[in-house]
Amino acid sequence: MKANDLVELAGRNLRESGFRNSLTTAGVAVGVAALVAMLSLGAGLQGLVTERFARSGLFNTIGVFTARDMRGMERSERRSGVLESNTRPLDDGARKDISALPHVIEVYPEVRLLTDVSFEGRTLFTSVSGLSPSASQNEAFEKMHGRFFSGPEAEEAILHADFARDLLAPANSPGDSFPLPMGPRTGSTPDVTDAQLDSLLGREIVLHYGEREPTPPPTQAPAHPTGRGTRAQNAAASTARGDPASGDSTDDTVSFSVVRRERRLRIVGIIDTEPFAGITASAASRVFLPVGLAEKLHPAQASTLRDIMQAKPSASENYSALVVRVDDPARVQPTQDALKRMGFRTFSLLDATKSLRRVFVIVDLFLAIFGSVALVVASLGIVNTLVMSVLERRREIGVLKALGASDADVKRLFFVEAGVMGTAGGALGVLLGWLIGRVINFGTNIYLTNQDLPHETVVLLPLWLIAGGVAFAIVVSLLSGIYPAARAARLDPVQVLRYE
Amino acid sequence: MPDRNGTPNAIRAENVCRYYTMGDSEVRALDGVSLEVRESERVALVGASGSGKSTLLHLMAGLDRPTSGTLETQGRNLATMSPEELAAHRRGTVGMIFQAFHLLPRMTLEENVELPLRLAEVPREERAARVREALEHVGLAGRAAHRPGELSGGEQQRAAIARALVNRPSILLADEPTGNLDSRNGEEIMRLIHTLNESLHMTVVLVTHERRLAASFAERILVLSDGRLAAQGPPGDPTIEALQ
Numbered sequence: 001m002k003a004n005d006l007v008e009l010a011g012r013n014l015r016e017s018g019f020r021n022s023l024t025t026a027g028v029a030v031g032v033a034a035l036v037a038m039l040s041l042g043a044g045l046q047g048l049v050t051e052r053f054a055r056s057g058l059f060n061t062i063g064v065f066t067a068r069d070m071r072g073m074e075r076s077e078r079r080s081g082v083l084e085s086n087t088r089p090l091d092d093g094a095r096k097d098i099s100a101l102p103h104v105i106e107v108y109p110e111v112r113l114l115t116d117v118s119f120e121g122r123t124l125f126t127s128v129s130g131l132s133p134s135a136s137q138n139e140a141f142e143k144m145h146g147r148f149f150s151g152p153e154a155e156e157a158i159l160h161a162d163f164a165r166d167l168l169a170p171a172n173s174p175g176d177s178f179p180l181p182m183g184p185r186t187g188s189t190p191d192v193t194d195a196q197l198d199s200l201l202g203r204e205i206v207l208h209y210g211e212r213e214p215t216p217p218p219t220q221a222p223a224h225p226t227g228r229g230t231r232a233q234n235a236a237a238s239t240a241r242g243d244p245a246s247g248d249s250t251d252d253t254v255s256f257s258v259v260r261r262e263r264r265l266r267i268v269g270i271i272d273t274e275p276f277a278g279i280t281a282s283a284a285s286r287v288f289l290p291v292g293l294a295e296k297l298h299p300a301q302a303s304t305l306r307d308i309m310q311a312k313p314s315a316s317e318n319y320s321a322l323v324v325r326v327d328d329p330a331r332v333q334p335t336q337d338a339l340k341r342m343g344f345r346t347f348s349l350l351d352a353t354k355s356l357r358r359v360f361v362i363v364d365l366f367l368a369i370f371g372s373v374a375l376v377v378a379s380l381g382i383v384n385t386l387v388m389s390v391l392e393r394r395r396e397i398g399v400l401k402a403l404g405a406s407d408a409d410v411k412r413l414f415f416v417e418a419g420v421m422g423t424a425g426g427a428l429g430v431l432l433g434w435l436i437g438r439v440i441n442f443g444t445n446i447y448l449t450n451q452d453l454p455h456e457t458v459v460l461l462p463l464w465l466i467a468g469g470v471a472f473a474i475v476v477s478l479l480s481g482i483y484p485a486a487r488a489a490r491l492d493p494v495q496v497l498r499y500e
Numbered sequence: 501m502p503d504r505n506g507t508p509n510a511i512r513a514e515n516v517c518r519y520y521t522m523g524d525s526e527v528r529a530l531d532g533v534s535l536e537v538r539e540s541e542r543v544a545l546v547g548a549s550g551s552g553k554s555t556l557l558h559l560m561a562g563l564d565r566p567t568s569g570t571l572e573t574q575g576r577n578l579a580t581m582s583p584e585e586l587a588a589h590r591r592g593t594v595g596m597i598f599q600a601f602h603l604l605p606r607m608t609l610e611e612n613v614e615l616p617l618r619l620a621e622v623p624r625e626e627r628a629a630r631v632r633e634a635l636e637h638v639g640l641a642g643r644a645a646h647r648p649g650e651l652s653g654g655e656q657q658r659a660a661i662a663r664a665l666v667n668r669p670s671i672l673l674a675d676e677p678t679g680n681l682d683s684r685n686g687e688e689i690m691r692l693i694h695t696l697n698e699s700l701h702m703t704v705v706l707v708t709h710e711r712r713l714a715a716s717f718a719e720r721i722l723v724l725s726d727g728r729l730a731a732q733g734p735p736g737d738p739t740i741e742a743l744q
Contacts (some may be wrong), residue, residue: 005618016606399602402563403663404591404619406584494558497598 001409010416017389024378024385025425028473031378032429035371036461036469037436042364044437044460049356052139059329063110063347064098064322064339066090088343090319098324101338103331108132110321111294113301117287118206119167126163128207129285130294131275134325138275142454145194146201146269152292157205158269163286164200165192200267205287207265210258210300258300265289375473378425379480382418386484390414390491397488398496407489414485415478422477426470433469434461509572510671510703511537511560516569518555518727529555530566531727539670540701542694544708544718551724553707554675560705561594561673562586573671591620594671595664599679601656603648609635609659610644616667634662638692654685661692671703672696678713690717 001009014021053059066089088094099107111130116123135141136148149156159167169192274285301320326335336346390397397410437459445455518530530552537543545553558564559571562578565586571578573593581589590596595616603612613634617627635641638658648656657677664672674693678686694717697704708714714721715735723731723740731739 001619002621005621009618012606395602396604399604400615400619401587402561402590402596402598402602403616404587404667406587408584409587409619493563497563497600497602498554 001405001412006409006412006416007420010413010420013389013393013413014417014420017385017392020385020388021421024381025421025428027378027381028375028422028425028477029428029432031372031375031476032426032469032473033432033436034374035368035472036430036433036465037440037459038367038371039364039465039469040433040437040459040461041440042360042367043462043465044441044458045363046360047460048456048458049360053356058349060326060332061348062324062326062332062336062339064090064324065320065345065347066318090322090344094342094344095319095322097342098322098339101324101335103326103328103335104324105327106132106134106323106325108291108323109295109319110323111291111299111301112285113209113299115210115299116208118208119203122167123208124163124166126286127284128209128287128289128294130291131158131288132291132323132325135275140271140273140275141269144269144271145198146267148269149290150268152290153296154268154290155263155265155293156268156290157207157265158271158288159200159205159267160274160286160288161197161270161272164197164267164270167200167205168192168196197270200270203267204264205267207263207287207289209261209263209297211261211298212300213257213259213298261297263297375476379476382421382477382480383483385421386414386418386481387487389417390484390488393488394491394496397491398493401491401493402497410491411485411489414488415481418477418481418485419474422474422480423470425477426473429473430461430466430469437461508539509536510539510541510574511535511705512570512572513556513559514570516556516559516566516571518552518559518564519567528727530559532569533724533727533729534569535722535729535732537703537705539703540697542697542704542706542717542719544706544714544721545724546708546711546714546721547724547730549709552727553724555727556724557673557675557705557707560671561596562589591616591667593669594673595667595669597657597660597664597672597674597677599676601648601653601660601680603656603659603663605648608645608647609640609651609662612648612659613663613666616663620667622667630666631662634666635659637665637696638662652685653681654688657681657685657689658692661689661696665696665700668700669702671705674704674706676708677706678708678710686713693717 050059095107095109098104108130113128114125115128116125117128118124131149133149133152141148144158145161146158149158275288324335324339326332332348332350336348336350339346400410400413440459441457444458448455513533513535516530516533517528520527520529533552533556545556547553555564559566559578560573562581563586565581566579569579573589576589578586578589603609604615607615610631613631614627617630622630631644632641635644638661640655640658640662643651643655643659648659651659657680661677672693677693678689681689690713693704693706696702706714706717718735720732720734721737721740722729731737733740
């Protein structure tokens with residue numbers, strides 16, 4: 001029999017015992033709804049957490065360092081000697097090569113400096129970090145006062161609210177203590193209102209920093225410094241006169257100066273929480289500026305001192321670290337592998353991601369098991385309904401066989417009936433599960449509103465769950481139909497037609 | 501295979517046995533039956549209850565399989581056919597009518613008659629004409645939309661005949677077709693089957709225990725007794741008369 005005829009006959013049979021079949025279908029719907037609601041909750045919670053992490057940039061970010069850094073982070077490679085033989089400087093060429101890697105969407109240097117910031121005659125010592133344009137997606141900027149940077153090199157600054165309060169605090173308040181706290185504040189915070197914080201927007205701070213300026217060999221050094229800074233110190237021309245081991249006798253003395261500079265920056269935003277700006281940079285930074293501007297400043301960072309101490313300092317400015325963002329957290333591992341092949345050290349929170357995913361898989365599994373119990377009960381309802389149907393329709397089955405139906409035709413007819421109940425029950429169940437999810441979301445958001453918290457989507461019904469819910473209901477229904485269908489197909493038409 | 505008169509056989513049985521096991525005992529429903537039925541012939545299978553006539557009819561229909569022996573329709577041995585082939589035989593070669601009509605009560609006459617066409621996977625656009633033609637043959641074209649419960653017994657049996665005819669089988673197997681009808685309706689049904697036999701040249705095998713009905717309808721009567729073919733001959737044959 002053709003499929004459309006089977007479906008038509010099955011539909012007719014189901015309509016004949018409409019009430020009983022509706023109850024069975026409702027049982028399937030309740031089972032699927034329970035399953036869908038449970039998994040929606042799992043998906044919602046997972047989405048909530050992963051979205052937070054994804055927006056923070058934690059899970060699609062890789063920190064890249066030169067192989068000579070990060071010692072001890074990958075012991076196996078150090079033991080194998082890969083590290084020593086395959087080092088490469090983290091310079092502009094490397095940055096260009098890394099940018100060309102597939103799935104890499106952003107590469108920027110990690111810029112962090114400890115410096116003085118002046119505001120209306122007061123000078124505070126703090127930590128300053130560069131922020132990439134993509135950081136605007138960060139959760140920290142959701143409820144910021146003001147706005148994000150107008151461009152990658154805009155002469156603008158965003159302040160952490162703690163630092164802003166310190167700027168506004170009266171003289172001799174705790175804000176004047178030195179050094180300013182770099183981590184979470186433990187002391188008292190000056191009592192500053194939001195309106196006062198907002199008054200800072202549009203005003204200027206002055207950033208004092210040391211610019212790293214390469215200098216020619218001492219005999220050719222310029223008589224006067226360039227720029228509007230003053231040469232504060234002619235720092236540490238590090239030398240390395242050849243490598244005795246290699247017999248290199250070239251005089252590769254290089255030197256650079258650290259020149260004191262100033263830069264006026266307009267305050268455009270104030271944030272309450274720290275954004276993620278890289279692998280190490282964001283921690284405890286209190287002033288943020290566009291990473292493009294930060295690069296242009298060529299500030300002397302902590303790594304500058306380390307460069308001085310290196311046996312072979314580079315004449316050109318190397319990056320202490322690059323932050324690489326990929327388009328998908330799943331691309332972190334292959335990109336890390338590619339970076340390692342290029343001779344760099346990498347660091348990411350991939351392992352943390354894996355652990356988190358593992359936890360969610362287990363949570364989903366348990367939710368699915370609890371949800372499936374209702375569907376298993378519903379499947380017993382299908383078996384019961386179809387067995388009853390076989391008993392009631394013995395004569396019909398006998399007639400069908402006498403008219404030329406094969407055992408397979410009879411089996412298929414009952415499978416289709418089971419499948420129709422499963423499909424209808426699955427679709428209704430997904431709808432019911434969605435409604436349950438909406439109610440949970442609604443209730444949760446009422447509670448969150450009362451707690452003065454932003455609305456969240458706690459229960460999420462992804463497309464795969466809609467399709468999966470219906471498909472699972474169909475599969476369970478078909479499995480439930482196996483026994484009744486086999487029983488119907490086994491009926492002996494001679495016996496049935498003789499005695500029915 | 502043609503018979504001695506040169507007319508091809510519609511059915512040929514050779515030493516057909518059908519045994520059933522009931523507990524520890526064996527019931528010989530058919531025990532070495534051999535017979536031939538020519539194409540377009542009207543044959544009546546008669547005998548007492550339990551003589552094996554319905555069993556033989558079910559074997560001819562492909563609803564059951566002989567325990568041993570050969571049972572051929574149109575040269576193909578039903579005993580060796582697969583279940584699928586037997587289903588195809590029921591769909592295409594034979595049409596069956598029953599004493600209890602066995603129409604499906606929730607379907608209209610039209611839908612009941614269409615059922616064999618669905619099973620035979622006849623294209624949908626062809627079905628309506630075939631159903632109408634079959635219902636016209638039995639004089640029920642005007643009752644197509646009625647359900648069996650809305651018809652008299654005679655009309656229901658006519659509808660069952662239309663359902664048996666719709667796939668244009670070459671053999672019509674009728675199992676006590678007048679058993680549930682009054683004499684007037686019974687005669688009407690037998691006249692209809694007779695007409696169909698003559699107009700459509702269908703072979704008809706009628707199972708009945710009514711001597712008068714068999715004599716008035718059949719060209720040849722086969723008498724079964726205790727699972728064996730006891731006699732065969734034209735109506736009025738003294739041997740047949742003696743056995744009935």
